[in-house]
Amino acid sequence: MNALIKAATVIDSKSPHNGNVVDIRIKDGIITEIASTLTPSKNEKTITFDDLKVSSGWFDTSVSIGEPGYEERETIKNGLKVAALSGFTGIAVNPNTNPIIDTSADVAFMMHKSAGNATELFPIGALSRNSESVDLAELYDMQQSGAVAFGDYQKPVSNPNLLKIALQYTQGFDGLVLSFPQENDIAGKGQVNEGVMSTRIGLKGKPAIAESLQVARDLHILEYTGGKLHIPTISTKASVHLIADAKAKGLDVTSSAAIHNLFFTDDVLEDFNTNYKVTPPLRNQDDVEALIQGIKTGVIDFVTSDHNPLDVERKHVEFDNATYGTISQEATFGALLTLVSEKKAVKLLTQGRARFTNKEQSIVEGANANLTLFSIKGSYTFSESDIKSKSKNAAFLGAKLKGKVYGIVNNNQIILND
Structure with a gap:
């Protein structure tokens, strides 16, 4: 899996990039480059979202x-x-x-x-x-x-x-x-x-x-x-x-x-x-x-x-x-x-x-890409359409919540919400 995460704000107190807006290049599940701007390659998936934040998984x-x-x-x-x-x-x-x-x-x-x-x-x-x-x-x-x-x-x-x-x-x-x-x-x-x-x-x-x-x-x-x-x-x-x-x-x-x-x-x-x-x-x-x-x-x-x-x-x-x-x-x-x-x-x-x-993750070059992608903007009311589980016993139905989870990158895979 090769991917380029564009314009993401890093929220990771252990990373030297904490608080910075960066591009993150991932090759075969490994973070290979982190910089303010990286040019996409033909063989990698580009990931872009509004108000994109990235943290360790x-x-x-x-x-x-x-x-x-x-x-x-x-x-x-x-x-x-x-x-x-x-x-x-x-x-x-x-x-x-x-x-x-x-x-x-x-x-x-x-x-x-x-x-x-x-x-x-x-x-x-x-x-x-x-x-x-x-x-x-x-x-x-x-x-x-x-x-x-x-x-x-x-x-x-x-x-x-x-x-x-x-x-x-x-x-x-x-x-x-x-x-x-x-x-x-x-x-x-x-x-x-x-x-x-x-x-x-x-x-x-x-x-x-x-x-x-x-x-x-x-x-x-x-x-x-x-x-x-x-x-x-x-x-x-x-x-x-x-x-x-x-x-x-x-x-x-x-x-x-x-x-x-x-x-x-x-x-x-x-x-x-x-x-x-x-x-x-x-x-x-x-x-x-x-x-x-x-x-x-x-x-x-x-x-x-x-x-x-x-x-x-x-x-x-x-x-x-x-x-x-x-x-x-x-x-x-x-x-x-x-x-x-x-x-x-x-x-x-x-x-x-x-x-x-007994293991820690951090957003640094050379580390496994173990990342969560999210936004802190906006609010929404939790409804049945937000339930992904087989069971539906959700206490949060009707609750007013904030932000959005875009998905994860881990184990050489990308899983994103629709």
């Missing part, structure tokens, strides 16, 4: 894909296409398939099935066998097959000793442990955030302390054991403060927030729209403001789509019976751009790669 730290086992929700092939059209050149895929990804053979299947696509798939192996929080899964063997982290998706590590052992064991091979922030005994059968809205609409609530208590426990264990811990999709003000204190102590901890927990409050639940039924639940305004402050100050390291396709039978039911989850990947950049600057948005969408893969 975005990385999504929490994505669910149905395959294997739930192909009716999403396949690997289409899931990677959705990610590419949403601007992501790499996605960390959760183990909530059937069977659960808890062996090296499962990881090898995911790696083999996803090979050759423009967007790269990085499996997250289950932390415990069958994600039951009883026995550790074969972590080292999974890493050797390609797993980049270990966690039980949306299932807390109920056994604290299991987390302790995992953090100790993974230090031998620099493994990353994920721990979902929820104390199940306190969360109980809660459906939404416990507060004014849960009382008004008559749904059982999950109190914020169910999250912060688990976060506090996990951070105490991390302080004792050492190791690398990632706390995915936090949603409360207390969690932000706890993680800030842990970082001040020098603990090796990162955290993420899901884009829907940053964009919506639990006020949207008044109509019982099951697309807003997510876990952790949408919280109140104070929590959302604390999360936004957290991403601005760096306490929260990454913003994820927490993209979770679900078939219609799991959402078109009574709220109590609906499954937790929303598709958000197609809306992630547009929603994030309403909250922070384009430079901060790019940082939040790129720095997860180093944490999960």
Whole structure:
């Protein structure tokens, strides 16, 4: 693949071209020239867009894909296409398939099935066998097959000793442990955030302390054991403060927030729209403001789509019976751009790669062309025509978003939106 990207503003703090408008020549998937003006060659594709910005490829730290086992929700092939059209050149895929990804053979299947696509798939192996929080899964063997982290998706590590052992064991091979922030005994059968809205609409609530208590426990264990811990999709003000204190102590901890927990409050639940039924639940305004402050100050390291396709039978039911989850990947950049600057948005969408893969990308000559192309101009209302996923359970339907994703360049391929 040979291409020439014309008149693109580089947004990449690690690149010497950061902030400059440049042309970028790509030959056989490698950036060969970067200059203020380059002349197109006959054998290369010229890429031009209005208000074109280019950054290192975005990385999504929490994505669910149905395959294997739930192909009716999403396949690997289409899931990677959705990610590419949403601007992501790499996605960390959760183990909530059937069977659960808890062996090296499962990881090898995911790696083999996803090979050759423009967007790269990085499996997250289950932390415990069958994600039951009883026995550790074969972590080292999974890493050797390609797993980049270990966690039980949306299932807390109920056994604290299991987390302790995992953090100790993974230090031998620099493994990353994920721990979902929820104390199940306190969360109980809660459906939404416990507060004014849960009382008004008559749904059982999950109190914020169910999250912060688990976060506090996990951070105490991390302080004792050492190791690398990632706390995915936090949603409360207390969690932000706890993680800030842990970082001040020098603990090796990162955290993420899901884009829907940053964009919506639990006020949207008044109509019982099951697309807003997510876990952790949408919280109140104070929590959302604390999360936004957290991403601005760096306490929260990454913003994820927490993209979770679900078939219609799991959402078109009574709220109590609906499954937790929303598709958000197609809306992630547009929603994030309403909250922070384009430079901060790019940082939040790129720095997860180093944490999960131990590799960094930059826009420099000689590097692999791993790029996201986008614009920050304009606004639009997210509609069904913007959904690329097989499943349609989108919380962002009707939301006012900003900017536009043009596509990606990666793995010697170009994927562009129509």
